[in-house]
Amino acid sequence: MKRFILKYGLLSGIISSGLMIASLPLEDRIGSSYILGYTVLVASFLLVYFGVRSYRERVGAGAITFGRAFAVGISITLISCIFYVVTWEITYFNFMPDFMDKYSAHEVQKIKASGASPAKIQAQLASIEKTRQMYNNVLYNSAITFMEPFPVGLIITLVSAAVLRRKALAEPTPDRAVMTT
DSSP: OHHHHHHHHHHHHHHHHHHHHHTGGGTTOHHHHHHHHHHHHHHHHHHHHHHHHHHHHHTSTTOBOHHHHHHHHHHHHHHHHHHHHHHHHHHHHHHOTTHHHHHHHHHHHHHHHTTOOHHHHHHHHHHHHHHHHHTTSHHHHHHHHHTTTHHHHHHHHHHHHHHHOBOOOOOOOTTTSOOOO
């Protein structure tokens, strides 16, 4: 099981990290980058499906329970998420230290354009500032970053486990054996 998990988890992680790096030139388009980002995640998590299917066919002789399929899929998801987090941490702290400043400015602009009351605007601005400061903490940053891909991977894992589960064919027993006389 470990071989399948590592193989597909590493492939999924490399794809998510590679596509994240490839999409960095689009970082200034904050609104449209969400669509691209989640498309990248779905593409990388398709390897969860293929990893579970490969495990079912090669190890399970065509059979796998929902629980085993879920265990294989979530393990692949976790490896991929770790790649995603490590790539983001390296990128954020070394190549994009102004990302949160740009993001905060974008959010402030949206809030001011919304026409909200000054008190509401002030409360939201304080919240944005607190988040911006917390984002410089590596542990907080890692936890928030992990929560971006994980729900997508969890959904794909659940769907893959449900779709790919298959009971083993029953072994013939003496009372079911075909009589050849």
